[in-house]
Amino acid sequence: MNQPLDGVTVVALEQAVAAPMATRNLADLGARVIKVERIGRGDFAREYDHVVHGTGAHFVWLNRGKESLAVDLKTNEGLSLVRTLVGKADVFVQNLAPGAAARLGLGAAELRAERPELIAVSLSGYGTGGPFEQRKAYDMLVQAEAGLVSITGTAQTAVKTGIPTSDIAAGMYCAQSVLAALVRRARTGEGATVDVSMLEATVEWMGYPLYTSLYTGAQPARMGLSHPAIAPYDAYPTKDGQILIGVQNDSGWRALVTRVLGVPELAGDPRFVTNVDRVAHRAECDAAVAEQTRRWSTADLDDRLAAAGVPAAEVRELADVVTHPQLRERGRWRTVGTEHAAVEALLPPATFADVEAPMGDVPALGQHTRALLRESGLSDEAVDDLLARGIAADSASAVS
Numbered sequence: 338m339n340q341p342l343d344g345v346t347v348v349a350l351e352q353a354v355a356a357p358m359a360t361r362n363l364a365d366l367g368a369r370v371i372k373v374e375r376i377g378r379g380d381f382a383r384e385y386d387h388v389v390h391g392t393g394a395h396f397v398w399l400n401r402g403k404e405s406l407a408v409d410l411k412t413n414e415g416l417s418l419v420r421t422l423v424g425k426a427d428v429f430v431q432n433l434a435p436g437a438a439a440r441l442g443l444g445a446a447e448l449r450a451e452r453p454e455l456i457a458v459s460l461s462g463y464g465t466g467g468p469f470e471q472r473k474a475y476d477m478l479v480q481a482e483a484g485l486v487s488i489t490g491t492a493q494t495a496v497k498t499g500i501p502t503s504d505i506a507a508g509m510y511c512a513q514s515v516l517a518a519l520v521r522r523a524r525t526g527e528g529a530t531v532d533v534s535m536l537e538a539t540v541e542w543m544g545y546p547l548y549t550s551l552y553t554g555a556q557p558a559r560m561g562l563s564h565p566a567i568a569p570y571d572a573y574p575t576k577d578g579q580i581l582i583g584v585q586n587d588s589g590w591r592a593l594v595t596r597v598l599g600v601p602e603l604a605g606d607p608r609f610v611t612n613v614d615r616v617a618h619r620a621e622c623d624a625a626v627a628e629q630t631r632r633w634s635t636a637d638l639d640d641r642l643a644a645a646g647v648p649a650a651e652v653r654e655l656a657d658v659v660t661h662p663q664l665r666e667r668g669r670w671r672t673v674g675t676e677h678a679a680v681e682a683l684l685p686p687a688t689f690a691d692v693e694a695p696m697g698d699v700p701a702l703g704q705h706t707r708a709l710l711r712e713s714g715l716s717d718e719a720v721d722d723l724l725a726r727g728i729a730a731d732s733a734s735a736v737s
Contacts, residue, residue: 339691339692340366340367340692340694340695341366341367341689341692342363342366342367342368342519343367345363345367345368345369345427345428345519346368346369346371346425346426346427346428347360347363347364347368347369347370347371347426347427347428347429347430347515348371348373348419348422348423348426348428348429348430349370349371349372349373349403349429349430349431350373350419350429350430350431350432350433350438350443351372351373351380351430351431351432352380352381352382352432352433353380353381353382353395353432353504354382354395354399354476354501354504354505354508355432355460355503355504355505355507355508355511355535356430356431356432356460356508356511357372357380357382357399357400357508358399358504358505358507358508358509358511358512359430359458359460359507359508359509359511359512359515360372360403360430360512361399361400361401361402361403362508362509362512362685363428363512363515364401364402364403364695364697365401365402365685365694365695365696366685366694367694367695368428369404370402370403370404371403371404371406371422371426371705371709372400372403372404372405372406372700373406373408373410373419373422374405374406374407374408374702374703375407375409375410376407376408376409376703376727376729376730379405379407379702379703380396380400382395382396382399382400383396383702389675389680390675390677390678390680391676391677392675392676392677392699396699397675397680397682397699400699400700401673401682401696401697401698401699402695402696402697402698403697403699403700404700404704404705404708404709405700405701405702405703405704405705405706405732406418406419406422406703406705406706406709406729407702407703407706407729407730407731408706408728408729408730409727409728409729410441412728414723414728415728415729416441416442416443418710418713418723418729419443420442420443421713421714422709422713423443423448423455424451424452426455427455427456427519428455428456428457428458428515428518428519429443429445429448429455429456429457429458430458430460430511430515431443431458431459431460432459432460432461435461435465435470435471436471438459445457445459445530446530449528449530452528453527453528454522454526454527454528455528456515456518456519456522456528456529456531457528457529457530457531458511458514458515458529458531458532458533459531459532459533460507460508460511460533460534460535461474461532461533461534461535462474462475462478462479462534462535462536463479463534463535463536464532464533464534464536464537465532469482469536474535474536476497476501476502476503476504476535477497479503479535479536479539480497480498480502480503480539481497482536483503483536483539483540483543484540484543484546484547485497485498485502485503485539485542485543487556487559488543488546488557488558488559489559490559490561491559491560491561492558492559492560492561494559495559502539502542503535503536503538503539504535506535506538506539506541506542507533507534507535507538507539509538510533510538510541511531511533514529514531514533515531518531549565562581563619564583566612566616567583567584567585567612567616568584568612568615568616568619568622568623569582569583569584569590569593569615569622569623569626570582570583570584571623572652573623573626573627573630574627574630574631575630575631575633575634575635575638576631576632576633576634576635577634577635578635578652579635579652580630580635580638580639580642580649580650580651580652581649581650581651581652582626582630582642582647582648582649583648583649584612584647584648585648586612587610587611587612589646589647589648590604590609590612590615591604592645592646592647593626593642593645593647594629596641596644596645596647597638597641597642597645597647598626598629598630599629600625600629603625606625608621608622609621609622609625635651636651639651659681664683669683669684670682670683670684671683671684671696673696673697673698673699674698674699675698675699675701676699676700676701676704676732680699682696684696701732702730702732703729703730703731703732703733704731704732706724706729706730706731706732707720707724707731710723710729
């Protein structure tokens, strides 16, 4: 199959979420991704939990389709092995602590001085330079610094998002930068030095509330499931639960109250005629809608809303998402291997008409060490010697 990134090799000195998210996206597009891990524990996301047949859920999510090399970077021989691999790679991605890669001799400036065609991407919490450069940058902390926590939750309680939004945002921009750099290199032959910041990626995603604050001077309110500029837009009660309804325009309002709820008199109520009116009378509008939605079960009301073209959604538990009829009908689930058992995994969201993502297995720590050492030019005897001395480790010996 002609994968989009066939022939592209990525070496990743990565851990946790952000950089692994980037390189997994590249692997799903057909790139060869060599993941460099510590001997003993490897990427510490392996040990966040053991919920996926003994492997961490974060690690299974983010590391399919990669090759694992377990090596001791504190030794000259271990570093030399990694430098040899990078010397043959198209892309080098790292998210070590600020300055750590450069101290190992794996900084972008040094690597690209030797190979200007290399694409070297550094992913960090706050970027290179500035007063926050050396700060710890866990996802929750960056969400707070970016203002995301300030607008997420209810009026009473601020919360972080339920997924690692800052990590994911940075990972996606990292992958995007690699693709752009590969296109430019194909045109000019020149590589790239790229710096991706979790803070800046998250602030970029803050568009609407950020501009609202910038040009009004006001802090947007935390509104739970509601929306500061649209009404009705919230969760509404049903006979057996609740349903989300989001009316984006005035024609949608008329369809909701006439075709779905059967109260056409609300369409002409002066409090609710336009969206501006409804936002100004949000409490009355929400109460009027809730009084009617209680008449149906969630499933029946969902059907009525869909038939009328009114945007709505059920609030699904995660167990329901696994069996979501849209995902199942479109065949979005596949099986990939892990070191302990096969697991289900979703196809990448971008669907190519002519090729399916390879979605390789999730590697055991050091699973590909022997093969990669041989590929670097070492003899079988030299490989055995490095393994025996603990400079490198295969999957049988990588975990101590």
